[in-house]
Amino acid sequence: MCCARRGRPGALYAAICRDAKAGLSLRAVTQKYGVDYETVQRAPVSVLREPRKKMQPRDTRLDSYQPLIDAILEADLTAPRKQRHTAKRIYDRVLDEHNAVDIYHQVVRGYIADRRKEI
Template sequence: MRPKSKVDLFAAIRRDSRTEGLSIRALARKYDVHRRTVREALSSAWPTPRRKPPPRSSRLAPFKPAVDQMLKADLDAPRKQRHTVKRIYDRLVDEFGMEGISYALVRDYVARRRPQIRMEEGRGPSQVFIPQSHRPGVEAEVDFGDVYVKLAGVMTKCSLFTFRLSYSGKAVHRIFASEGQEAFFEGHVHAFRVLGGVPVGNVRYDNLSSAVAQVLGFTRARVETERWTAFHSHFVHVPVSSRSVPTLVMASATS
């Protein structure tokens, strides 16, 4: 059987040459390859990587300057007078003699170039990446997710509690039968025991019904459930302000 990959083929050729003393011609016949391949395998254990062909020029290339010019003109045009993709396509066909190019090709180029041209002309912000910064042991996040567990031969939908530290990414998980408030509290206690303490900063939550009883109108302020208030007061509670999510600010766990 011929080896599956070229690396395996080279290894087999080198092994047979070393152990059986087969000639280049015999090795080429055995593995049904050209003698050049055998010589290459005997000279190096790693095949020479294939040369990547040069990228083919797009059939749209001759018309790209015209498309760019239309998009630049749209920057100063009223909104209702700006070019749609169909209008650009029709103009390329009628005014520039474009043939044999699909609408989808023009659409994809316009979708890619329109924001680029805005940035090139100083009309829009450039894309930047702002890395998050977290301090050790300060922030964490909590959530529930669905998980299926095989119980007595039946796949049963359960809830996976996750407590994840933002700095290290270390997470504590526990599976419960539901997302009830008891499971919510027990998951916290389990995570604190595993981690050996409680984050000293913010713990981020979604609007879990176990913690939030009501969201107030336009202010989006959260009213905590009484049991949740009593629970996190056990861990040096600081009252929650009207933020987008309920925030638990905690110090060290007490007994």
């Protein structure tokens, strides 16, 4: 890997642009910097690389049960410490009361960990 790839964000594009203007072939530039042909083509247009696109969040199986879990967590705020629900107990309640056989304990546990911080 060349030193330009490890440096500033625009250093790689600047180096590619400089070598392309100096007369190096596109294939030589791609091999020198370990980038693909499209990157070499885009480099002279912009010194900074394009930002990555944000992925749309996908729907999960847990989405339909999130309001139920949130209600349990909010009710736990007023309950005594020893009577609060654990992640396992919430998972069991969702399975028993709503026949949610299509969700997994790990997913519920991760959601509960995130929501407890927010609530």
